[in-house]
Amino acid sequence: MECIQEVRTFGGTQRVFRHASSSTRCDMEFAVFDPTPENSSLRPTLFYLSGLTCTWANVADKAGAQRYAAEHGIMLVMPDTSPRGLALPGEDDDYDFGSGAGFYINATQAPWSGHYRMFDYVSQELPGIVTTELQGDPKRLGVMGHSMGGHGALICALKNPDVFRSCSAFAPISNPVNCPWGEKAFSNYLGQDRTEWENWDACALVSETNFRGAILVDQGDADTFLEEQLKPEALRAAFGDAGRKLELRIQSGYDHSYSFIASFIGDHIAHHARQLSS
Numbered sequence: 001m002e003c004i005q006e007v008r009t010f011g012g013t014q015r016v017f018r019h020a021s022s023s024t025r026c027d028m029e030f031a032v033f034d035p036t037p038e039n040s041s042l043r044p045t046l047f048y049l050s051g052l053t054c055t056w057a058n059v060a061d062k063a064g065a066q067r068y069a070a071e072h073g074i075m076l077v078m079p080d081t082s083p084r085g086l087a088l089p090g091e092d093d094d095y096d097f098g099s100g101a102g103f104y105i106n107a108t109q110a111p112w113s114g115h116y117r118m119f120d121y122v123s124q125e126l127p128g129i130v131t132t133e134l135q136g137d138p139k140r141l142g143v144m145g146h147s148m149g150g151h152g153a154l155i156c157a158l159k160n161p162d163v164f165r166s167c168s169a170f171a172p173i174s175n176p177v178n179c180p181w182g183e184k185a186f187s188n189y190l191g192q193d194r195t196e197w198e199n200w201d202a203c204a205l206v207s208e209t210n211f212r213g214a215i216l217v218d219q220g221d222a223d224t225f226l227e228e229q230l231k232p233e234a235l236r237a238a239f240g241d242a243g244r245k246l247e248l249r250i251q252s253g254y255d256h257s258y259s260f261i262a263s264f265i266g267d268h269i270a271h272h273a274r275q276l277s278s
Contacts, residue, residue, distance in 0.1 A: 001017050001019040001133065002017065002018050002019070003015050004016050004017065004018050005016055005031075005037075006154050009027075009066050010033075010035070010066045010067050010136075011035065011036060011071040012033055012034050012036060012069075013034050013037045014031060014033045014034075015032050016030070016031045016056065017029065017030055017031075017032065018125045021083075021118045021121060021125060022158045023121040023124070023125045023126060024117055024121055025114060025115050026084065026085070026086060027084075028080055028121065029055070030058040030077060030078060030079055030126065031057070031077075031078040032075065032078070033066045033070075033075065033076040035069055035070040035073055035074065035075065036073065036112040038076030040135070042136065042137035042138075043073065043074065043075040043135055043136060043137055043140075044072075044073070044074050044075070044137055044140035044141075044272075045075040045076075045077060045127075045130055045131075045137060045156070045275040046069065046077070046143070046144060046166075046272050046276075047077045047078075047079070047126070047127070047141070047142070047143045047144070047156075047164075048076060048077065048145060048146075049104060049122060049143065049146075049148075049150075049152040049156075050078070050079075050080075050081050050145065050148075050149045051081070051145070051147030051149045051150070052081070052095060052096055052101050052147060052148045052216050053095050053101070054081050054100060054149075055080050055081065056078040058258065059258075060078050062258035062261070062262065063265050064265060065257055065265050067266075068265060068269040069139070069269055071185075071269075072269055072272075073267060074272065074273060075130075075135075075136055075252030077130055078274065079081055079121070079122055079126055080098055081101065081102055081148070082098070082100055082102030082116065083102065083115045083118075084116065085098075086115055088112070088115070089110050089111065089160075089179070090167060096181050096184060096185070097184055097188060099234055101185060102116055102118035102123060103148055103151070103152070103176070103182075103186075104118045104119055104148070104149070104151065105118065105119050105185075105230050106119045106120055106121050107186065107189035107190065108189070108190050108191060108196070109190060109191050112147075112189050112258055116189060119152075119155070119200075122130050122143075122156060123159070123160050123164075127163060139165075140165060140276040140277075141164050141165060142167065142275065142276055143157055143166070144166075144167065144168040144169060144170075144268055145170070146169070146171060146172075146261055147173060147256065148172070148173055149169075150169030150170055150171060150172025150174075150217070151169075151173040151174070151202065153167055153168065153169050153172070153181075154167065154172055154215070154235075155201075155205060157211050157213075157215070158202060158209040159205060159209070161209060161210045163177070164211075165213060165275055166271070166272045166275035167211070167213060167215045168216040168217065168218075168271055168272065169215070169217045170217075170218050170219075170264070170268070171218070171219050171232075171256055171260070172202070173229060173230060173231075174202060174203060174232050174234055174235035175201060175231040175234040175238075176197070176200065177194060177198060177201045177204070178231065178234070179228060179229045179231060182201075182231050186200065202238070203234050203237075203238035204238075205239070206239055206242045207242040207252075209245045211244075212245075213237075213245070213275050214245035214246070214247060215226065215244075215246050215247070215266060216249070216273075217232065217235065217246065217247065217249070218249050218251055218256050218264050218267075218268070219232045219248065219250055219251065220250075220251045220253070220256065221248070221250050222226075222252075222255045223254070223256045224255065224256065228272070232248055232250075235249050238240045251263075252265065
């Protein structure tokens with residue numbers, strides 16, 4: 001693992017690492033904000049999963065999350081959204097599929113299945129690196145994300161309650177089996193069997209999970225993707241039917257941008273701090 005960038009911010013350090021991933025079988029990059037780099041103790045750690053077209057840089061540069069992570073003593077880990085530079089057919093043709101659009105699932109269809117295994121990467125490989133090499137506390141891991149990454153955060157927590165103790169999301173793709181973004185990605189990554197798709201949909205997973213924490217979701221009502229792609233009411237209904245804890249906040253006038261995320265990122269990090277300290 002190679003550190004390719006380091007800067008000082010909010011009393012801590014933000015570093016960017018490049019490493020050879022066993023999950024994606026290519027080099028991957030991720031950023032880490034460490035609020036107390038001189039401290040040898042284990043840190044509660046929060047993974048932030050970004051949305052379509054993004055890299056680790058979007059949240060690192062635009063969300064203002066480091067300030068709040070420093071206040072709560074939380075290490076913030078920001079991975080990429082897909083493998084890069086594999087030269088697979090069609091990999092770079094569309095913004096909502098291939099590069100920048102891994103959807104945090106494990107692909108089963110060729111040629112994607114050899115590399116597009118982002119679920120294993122963010123829920124197993126990267127937590128392993130962070131807890132063995134960067135002083136992340138394996139007993140205090142949380143996950144959050146935006147849009148496609150909100151979907152990723154939800155499925156990571158619901159499928160891995162033994163790994164992640166806390167979860168939140170901004171404008172998640174709540175019911176991907178029933179929206180155009182999800183249908184396009186899942187049909188290509190997973191094939192045409194829609195029952196397989198449900199293994200990667202939070203609305204289906206919530207009835208089966210052992211995840212017990214309260215999940216916080218913020219959604220702007222001026223989001224242009226709200227009705228067609230995001231479907232927060234489907235998530236509310238699924239959690240209600242399953243008797244699981246969901247705090248869904250509809251924020252008046254807010255859209256899908258990082259202006260929305262920056263406005264409420266402090267609430268989300270505080271939510272994780274409470275859950276990871278309990």
